[in-house]
Amino acid sequence: MTAGPATLVIFGASGDLAHRKLIPALYSLYVKQRLPQDLTIVGFAIDDFDDEGIRRSYREWIEAHGGGVDEQRWREFAGRIRYLRSGFEEDAGYGELKSILDQAGPGGCLCYLAVPPRFIVEVIRRLGESGITREDGGWRRVVVEKPFGHDLESARRLNRDIHAVLREDQIYRIDHYVAKETVQNLLVLRFANTIFEPLWNRNYVDHVQITLAEEVGVEHRGAFYDRVGVIRDIFQNHLMQLMAVVAMEPPAALEADALHNEKVKLLAAVRVMEPGEVERYALRGRYRGFREEPGVAPDSETATFAALKLYIDNWRWDGVPFYLRSGKKLARKVTEILVQFKRPPHLVFPGAGGFRARSNLLALCLQPDEGVHLRFEAKVPDTVAEMRPVDMEFRYAESFGESAIPDAYERLLLDAVAGDRSLFVRNDGIEIGWRLMDPVIEGFRLDAERRPCPVYEPGTWGPAEADELLGRDRRRWLYGCGERAGEACDTASHEAAAGQDQL
Ligand SMILES: NC(=O)c1ccc[n+]([C@@H]2O[C@H](COP(=O)([O-])OP(=O)(O)OC[C@H]3O[C@@H](n4cnc5c(N)ncnc54)[C@H](OP(=O)(O)O)[C@@H]3O)[C@@H](O)[C@H]2O)c1
Incomplete structure (x- = not known):
C-alpha cells in the first residue's frame, strides 16, 4: 500500500447501505483502532446534507437501531466525515472530489459504490474521465456491490465497461457471505x-x-x-x-x-x-x-x-x-x-x-x-x-x-x-x-x-x-x-x- 493519507469515498452516502452497514462498520473499526490513522471519509450523494447533517443522520440511525455510541469516540470519528453534495451525472462533483484528493496529497483512494446498479458504469466512467482513477499520486480502488448484472450477458458487458477504466486488480466486487x-x-x-x-x-x-x-x-x-x-x-x-x-x-x-x-x-x-x-x-x-x-x-x-x-x-x-x-x-x-x-x-x-x-x-x-x-x-x-x-x-x-x-x-x-x-x-x-x-x-x-x-x-x-x-x-x-x-x-x-x- 502506498504510504500517505487514504480517502474513502462513499458514493450513495445518504442511502440505506451506507447507514445500515458501512458507517456502523467504520465506526466499530475506529473504536477498535483498526482504521488507518489518517483515513478521511467523503460522502458523495445528491441529498441536501452538509457535513454536520450527514454526521447527525448516521448517528441517529445507529442510535435508533440499538447501537449506542460513545460521545467522545463518535466526535473524533465523525470529524473525519465530510459530505460532497452532487448528482452522479454532474461533472462538477467529480471535479470537487479531485481537488479534495489533490489537497490531501499523495495517498490512496477507495471509491465505494453504494449506488443503484444503473449508476455503476456511469460513476466509474466519470471517475476515469476526471482523472481520479489515475494512480500517479497513489493507489485507486473501486468497490462494487451486488447485483453484478442480471444474467451472463449483462455481467460480461458490465465487466467490459468497468475494465475500460480500471484494471481487474483495482476492482473489489462484494459478496458479503464470503467475508463472514x-x-x-x-x-x-x-x-x-x-x-x-x-x-x-x-x-x-x-x-x-x-x-x-x-x-x-x-x-x-x-x-x-x-x-x-x-x-x-x-x-x-x-x-x-x-x-x-x-x-x-x-x-x-x-x-x-x-x-x-x-x-x-x-x-x-x-x-x-x-x-x-x-x-x-x-x-x-x-x-x-x-x-x-x-x-x-x-x-x-x-x-x-x-x-x-x-x-x-x-x-x-x-x-x-x-x-x-x-x-x-x-x-x-x-x-x-x-x-x-x-x-x-x-x-x-x-x-x-x-x-x-x-x-x-x-x-x-x-x-x-x-x-x-x-x-x-x-x-x-x-x-x-x-x-x-x-x-x-x-x-x-x-x-x-x-x-x-x-x-x-x-x-x-x-x-x-x-x-x-x-x-x-x-x-x-x-x-x-x-x-x-x-x-x-x-x-x-x-x-x-x-x-x-x-x-x-x-x-x-x-x-x-x-x-x-x-x-x-x-x-x-x-x-x-x-x-x-x-x-x-x-x-x-x-x-x-x-x-x-x-x-
Ligand atoms: N441496502 C443493503 O443492505 C444492500 C445490501 C446488498 C447490496 N446492496 C447494494 O448496494 C447498492 C446501494 O443500495 P442502497 O440500499 O443503499 O440503495 P439506496 O438506499 O437507494 O441508496 C442509493 C444512494 O444513491 C443516491 N442516489 C441515487 N441517485 C442518485 C443520483 N442520480 N445522484 C447522486 N446520488 C444518487 C441516493 O440518494 P437519495 O437518497 O436521494 O435517493 C442514495 O444515497 C445497490 O447496488 C444495492 O443493490 C445494498
Whole structure:
C-alpha cells in the first residue's frame, strides 16, 4: 500500500447501505483502532446534507437501531466525515472530489459504490474521465456491490465497461457471505486440520446440503425483488461462492489469485443444467401473500424459494449431490452447510436388531448460532448395544466470547483499504455463477408457462415439492444447527441406484 493519507469515498452516502452497514462498520473499526490513522471519509450523494447533517443522520440511525455510541469516540470519528453534495451525472462533483484528493496529497483512494446498479458504469466512467482513477499520486480502488448484472450477458458487458477504466486488480466486487468469519473458518477447518480433508471426497461424503433461509419476506423491496427473484438474489452469488469454498481444492497460498483460481476451477466443474432438465433437478416456490406485497405484480411468477440439486464433475466429487436451497418467509433464519457422511458399511453390534446406524454429520453453522457440530453415534448407557446420535459442539460465542464475530463489512472495508482481494469476487467468478444459473432462470420461466408456481405457507420450509427433490434420492433435508442430535431421526437409506442419482 502506498504510504500517505487514504480517502474513502462513499458514493450513495445518504442511502440505506451506507447507514445500515458501512458507517456502523467504520465506526466499530475506529473504536477498535483498526482504521488507518489518517483515513478521511467523503460522502458523495445528491441529498441536501452538509457535513454536520450527514454526521447527525448516521448517528441517529445507529442510535435508533440499538447501537449506542460513545460521545467522545463518535466526535473524533465523525470529524473525519465530510459530505460532497452532487448528482452522479454532474461533472462538477467529480471535479470537487479531485481537488479534495489533490489537497490531501499523495495517498490512496477507495471509491465505494453504494449506488443503484444503473449508476455503476456511469460513476466509474466519470471517475476515469476526471482523472481520479489515475494512480500517479497513489493507489485507486473501486468497490462494487451486488447485483453484478442480471444474467451472463449483462455481467460480461458490465465487466467490459468497468475494465475500460480500471484494471481487474483495482476492482473489489462484494459478496458479503464470503467475508463472514464462519466462511473464513471453513478454510481453516479444511486446510489447517488433518482430520477432515482425507474424508472430504466421494469415498466418504454421501451428499452436501447448503441452506440459506430467511424468516423475513421482501419487506420494502417488493418491486426490486419481483424483478430479481431468489436465483439471482441468492444462488448466483452467495450460494455459488459458498459451494466453491466447501468443495474447492486447497489453494497454493492464502493469496487472492490462488484462492480465486481454485474457486473458479471448482465452479467450472459444476454440471450445467439444461433448461429442459430443470424440472428434474430444481424446483421453485412462492410464499403465500407475495403477490399482495407492495410493488409486486398481482400475477407475479417470481420464485421466492428454490431448491437445486447440483453435481460437480471432478475426481473428488463425482456422483456426490449438492442440494442447495434458499427462500424468504421460511421457518427460521439460518445459513448452514451440512456434510452428510456415508453410513458404516456393516454393523457389528449384537442386539442392535433392526437398528440402522445413522451417518455422521458435520454441520457448519454460518448464522445465527455460528459454530461447527459433529454428530456421531454413542452407546446408550446400561443397554446391550443401543445407540444414539450425540453432538460434539464448537460455538464461536462460547469459545471466543459473544462479541467475537464482527460484521462482514468490517473485514471487507479493512481488506479493500489494505489492498487484499481474497474475500472479493473476481470477474470470472461472477460470470461462471451466471453461466450456471441462467439455465435455471430460463427453466423456471418455461415451467411458469406450463404450471402455476407451488405456493408455500410463511413459516414453513418451503413447498412440499422441496422434500420430493431429496425424497426421490431417498434422502431428506436435515436441520443440523437447529436440531439437536437426540431429536434427529434417521436419514433415509443412501442406497439409491447410481443411475437414479445421476444428472
Ligand atoms: N441496502 C443493503 O443492505 C444492500 C445490501 C446488498 C447490496 N446492496 C447494494 O448496494 C447498492 C446501494 O443500495 P442502497 O440500499 O443503499 O440503495 P439506496 O438506499 O437507494 O441508496 C442509493 C444512494 O444513491 C443516491 N442516489 C441515487 N441517485 C442518485 C443520483 N442520480 N445522484 C447522486 N446520488 C444518487 C441516493 O440518494 P437519495 O437518497 O436521494 O435517493 C442514495 O444515497 C445497490 O447496488 C444495492 O443493490 C445494498
